[in-house]
Amino acid sequence: MSSAWLQRFRRIDLIDIDPHASWLFRLNHGRALRASGSHLGFFQTDGLKALDRLLKESPEATIFFDNVLGQHLYRVRDMARAESELQQIASRLKGRDWGSVHDLYSGPADSNRAVVQPVSLYHAINDAQGLAVNGLRDTPMHRLLLSQVGGHDEWMDHLTSGVFPTGTPSQLIAWPFLPDYAHWLQAGWVAGLGSSSG
Numbered sequence: 001m002s003s004a005w006l007q008r009f010r011r012i013d014l015i016d017i018d019p020h021a022s023w024l025f026r027l028n029h030g031r032a033l034r035a036s037g038s039h040l041g042f043f044q045t046d047g048l049k050a051l052d053r054l055l056k057e058s059p060e061a062t063i064f065f066d067n068v069l070g071q072h073l074y075r076v077r078d079m080a081r082a083e084s085e086l087q088q089i090a091s092r093l094k095g096r097d098w099g100s101v102h103d104l105y106s107g108p109a110d111s112n113r114a115v116v117q118p119v120s121l122y123h124a125i126n127d128a129q130g131l132a133v134n135g136l137r138d139t140p141m142h143r144l145l146l147s148q149v150g151g152h153d154e155w156m157d158h159l160t161s162g163v164f165p166t167g168t169p170s171q172l173i174a175w176p177f178l179p180d181y182a183h184w185l186q187a188g189w190v191a192g193l194g195s196s197s198g
């Protein structure tokens, strides 16, 4: 997330369950936000549990999930519940400007592979590209993604393939997290009735 993008907002409410998130965020963006006069607030809470209340309290807010939704499975530790809650987010946010960058898949990768270019994708649920399937399967899309980072062995499906509504354009970004472990991230934006996405 860039400070320049954040500077476009008059008020930013940072929501994280981790109390340390606040000072890290201020370390990264505090100076820029002081320069733009943006007000920064921090709420230590579970943003998904509190989502409906937060939306009610801030009816015009734009929502951005910054590398959060890919962790949901680890928090709830129940695949069916995690996937269903992730798929309900879009309808809970209907009409809002919102975006997310999240892990799609991660796993062991060939350390000799060069960093690959992002893949642009027109996302459709259960589409022919094979992204939005239930679990990591042997589809052309999965084969393409894994081959680009030299992926091998078992890969983790973060159950986020159905986060964006059908038809949302998104970008898939390879992230060599460790020399021998890679993530594929998905970044997308859903334009609501507002127009803050840019």
Ligand SMILES: C[S@@+](CC[C@H](N)C(=O)[O-])C[C@H]1O[C@@H](n2cnc3c(N)ncnc32)[C@H](O)[C@@H]1O
Residues within 6 Å of the ligand: 015, 016, 017, 018, 021, 045, 046, 047, 048, 049, 066, 067, 068, 071, 072, 075
């Ligand atoms: C991978 S880190 C990303 C941190 C930061 N956004 C970044 O990109 O550098 C995931 C963050 O999401 C927070 N998180 C995960 N689930 C959450 C939830 N349900 N509500 C609020 N925060 C959550 C974690 O505490 C952690 O700070």
